[in-house]
Amino acid sequence: MLTRPTPAERSATLPGDELVDADVVMDRAFSLPAPPEAVWPWLVQLGKRRAGWYFPALLERAIPPARRGLRHLDAQHLDLAEGDVIPDWGGRDATFTVASIDPPHHLLHTSTRGRTHLTWCLRLTPEGKGGSRLHLRLRMAPVKHPVLAARLGGLVDQLTVMGLAGGLRERVRSGG
Numbered sequence: 001m002l003t004r005p006t007p008a009e010r011s012a013t014l015p016g017d018e019l020v021d022a023d024v025v026m027d028r029a030f031s032l033p034a035p036p037e038a039v040w041p042w043l044v045q046l047g048k049r050r051a052g053w054y055f056p057a058l059l060e061r062a063i064p065p066a067r068r069g070l071r072h073l074d075a076q077h078l079d080l081a082e083g084d085v086i087p088d089w090g091g092r093d094a095t096f097t098v099a100s101i102d103p104p105h106h107l108l109h110t111s112t113r114g115r116t117h118l119t120w121c122l123r124l125t126p127e128g129k130g131g132s133r134l135h136l137r138l139r140m141a142p143v144k145h146p147v148l149a150a151r152l153g154g155l156v157d158q159l160t161v162m163g164l165a166g167g168l169r170e171r172v173r174s175g176g
Helices: 005-010 034-042 147-174
Strands: 024-032 084-088 096-103 106-113 116-127 133-142
Touching: 005 024, 024 147, 034 116, 034 133, 034 147, 133 147
Parallel strands: none
Antiparallel strands: 024 133, 084 096, 096 106, 106 116, 116 133
């Protein structure tokens, strides 16, 4: 289940916040039943032409097999460094560039879509006895229609992150 970010998470300064004077900020967060060190490799291998995007098995049945996210860790996708470019689903030429990586604490991506600059930070923190909290922050500017982007884009973001939360929970429980 996706939970709302706590007030402390929403007000926290995350890596990359200083890179985009955002018109739109989307914070999402959820808990996982594994420590950050066990979750980290799953985050590193995310991406188009890498391990894909994770959805729960029930949802993946509706996705063609070739487009489903990996359900195991794959050594060829676990090497990621600053400056690496990862293709994205946001358009034929859409990519993310790894701007900062601090295992197992955060992974920061940057991108430009048209004239809009964005950052996407994934921050892992320990939670409870052996669990993790994943906080995702997307920042965008300039945005021509910020209210529309926040509402419609926010709905799309919410749904994809809900899928990620469920799929990632299944994967970390299985151990990869």
